[in-house]
Structures are given as C-alpha cells and as structure tokens.
Amino acid sequence: KAGVTQTPRYLIKTRGQQVTLSxxxxxxxxxVSWYQQTPGQGLQFLFEYFSETQRNKGNFPGRFSGRQFSNxxxxxxxxxxxxxxxxxxxxxxxxxxxxxxxxxxxGTRLLVL
Amino acid sequence: AQKVTQAQTEISVxxxxxxxxxxxxxxxxxxxxxxxxxxxxSGELVFLIRRNSFDEQNEISGRYSWxxxxxxxxxxxxxxxxxxxxxxxxxxALSGSGAGSYQLTFGKGTKLSVIP
Numbered sequence: 001k002a003g004v005t006q007t008p009r010y011l012i013k014t015r016g017q018q019v020t021l022s023x024x025x026x027x028x029x030x031x032v033s034w035y036q037q038t039p040g041q042g043l044q045f046l047f048e049y050f051s052e053t054q055r056n057k058g059n060f061p062g063r064f065s066g067r068q069f070s071n072x073x074x075x076x077x078x079x080x081x082x083x084x085x086x087x088x089x090x091x092x093x094x095x096x097x098x099x100x101x102x103x104x105x106x107g108t109r110l111l112v113l
Numbered sequence: 114a115q116k117v118t119q120a121q122t123e124i125s126v127x128x129x130x131x132x133x134x135x136x137x138x139x140x141x142x143x144x145x146x147x148x149x150x151x152x153x154x155s156g157e158l159v160f161l162i163r164r165n166s167f168d169e170q171n172e173i174s175g176r177y178s179w180x181x182x183x184x185x186x187x188x189x190x191x192x193x194x195x196x197x198x199x200x201x202x203x204x205x206a207l208s209g210s211g212a213g214s215y216q217l218t219f220g221k222g223t224k225l226s227v228i229p
Contacts, residue, residue, distance in 0.1 A: 035217070042221045043204065044219075045217060055215065056212060056215055058216070090156075090158060094215060100163070100215065101160055105157065106156060107156045
C-alpha cells in the first residue's frame with residue numbers, strides 16, 4: 001500500500017497570506033490527524049477528522065482549520081499567516097477505530113517570511 | 114492532562130554500543146497507549162512500537178527492545194549494538210482511549226547520534 005502523502009512538500013509564504021495543505025491517507029484509513037512541529041514547541045496536535053467530522057481539536061487559534069472529504073483526503077488551512085506558523089506540518093492516518101496507531105506522512109515544511 | 118517527558122535531549126554513542134532512551138509519562142486514564150517513533154533527517158515520523166496500558170510484557174524486535182513499567186510510568190527503549198543508521202530523533206508518545214486515542218501527546222524527543 002502507498003503511504004500517507006502530503007502536498008506540497010515545501011512552501012514559502014509571506015505574513016498575512018493564507019495557505020492550504022493537503023493530505024491523502026493510506027488507502028482504507030478513515031481517520032486523519034494533523035500535527036505541527038516547531039523547534040520550540042515540539043510536536044503539537046492540531047485536529048483529527050473521521051468520516052468528514054472533526055472529532056478532536058488541539059489548542060490552536062481559529063486561524064487553523066481543516067476539513068475531510070468523503071474519500072478521507074484532508075486539507076488544513078491557515079489564514080493570516082504569522083512568522084510563528086513556520087513549521088513542519090505532519091499528517092497521520094489511522095486504519096480503524098480499533099487500531100489506534102497513527103502512520104505519518106513526510107510532512108509539509110512551511111516557511112513564513 | 115497527559116504529559117510525556119524525555120529527559121535526554123541528545124545522546125552520542127560509538128557504533129556497537131548499547132543505548133537506552135528514557136520515557137516517563139503522566140496520565141489519569143486507566144486505558145492508554147504508548148508509542149515510539151523515529152524521525153530521520155527527512156522529517157517523516159516512522160512508527161516503531163505501540164503498547165497498551167494493560168499489557169506490560171516487554172518486547173524485543175531485532176536490535177530494539179522496550180521495557181514498559183506501569184509502577185514507574187516508564188516506557189524505555191533500548192537499541193543494542195547501535196549502528197550509524199540508528200542516528201535520528203526518537204519520540205515517545207501517549208494517547209488515551211476512545212476519542213482521545215487519536216490525539217497523541219509527544220515528548221520533546223531524544224536526538225541520538227551514533228558515531229562510526
């Protein structure tokens with residue numbers, strides 16, 4: 001099976017812009033989670049989607065949002081970018097409700113100038 | 114609230130030495146899951162192992178072994194006969210049960226450098 005794919009892999013934006021990141025889970029996986037990784041804060045949970053519904057949300061401002069489509073693909077959006085949003089954004093997919101192991105994609109490196 | 118502590122920020126060992134990465138966790142859940150992930154320089158988190166809170170059996174997989182002790186809330190990871198390819202950042206993570214099982218709480222990671 002193909003792994004989790006994320007696009008784009010690298011992105012440069014300027015402050016105030018918005019950005020959309022995409023994640024395609026492993027085939028058959030219905031849960032998709034997003035994480036932000038920065039040198040200062042480490043790996044932090046953003047949100048998790050299952051069957052197009054957000055089930056969990058981390059402690060991030062409303063500028064961070066996401067959605068999931070019927071084919072389980074997910075997107076996350078960050079509006080009004082700030083310098084501190086520069087990070088590696090990781091997406092993970094989980095097979096079923098009984099198997100909780102998350103499998104991660106390669107990430108999207110976002111640089112905000 | 115859940116918390117994972119990896120007290121070792123960086124470790125350097127010479128190839129073929131054994132090394133243990135420490136992980137201490139805090140949770141109020143009675144059912145929870147513990148994980149170890151490896152992050153090479155490419156950035157992708159690679160899943161290594163998952164442990165359920167009700168299964169304290171230690172596990173060995175090749176050169177890797179894990180020691181889970183609920184009494185001390187620890188889930189330590191040992192690499193035997195380390196190799197240069199083991200150089201990476203290793204993360205210990207914790208999740209709860211039910212809906213909380215899809216939210217991982219990570220430690221800050223331990224950067225392992227294996228010197229040839």
